[in-house]
Amino acid sequence: MKANIYALADPKTSEVRYVGGWRHHSSIQDDDTFTERSYPAEVTAWIESLRPLEPITVHLESVRFDDERPSAENDALAAAVEQKWLEAIS
16 A cells, blocks of 8 residues: 655646645556545635636655554654655645
8 A cells, every 4th residue: 555645736826735645555546536535625615716727736755555564653654754745845
């Protein structure tokens, strides 16, 4: 299993408006869309305000999980990588 850390950027200004993570099994293709994700209300409102445009999805990093490691440790690892990107982009 792995997590992809990604950013959503404004298609008009290229400003990054959201950084998040998406966990999936290795068998799922990396190009699966993020459109079915649940976002915070303010991010959802921003995405809706862009219509008919969509945010630019930027893949930032993939984090591979160790199947031997407890799930909580894998979650903490993914959260730390997501936080790293939040700080780098801010």
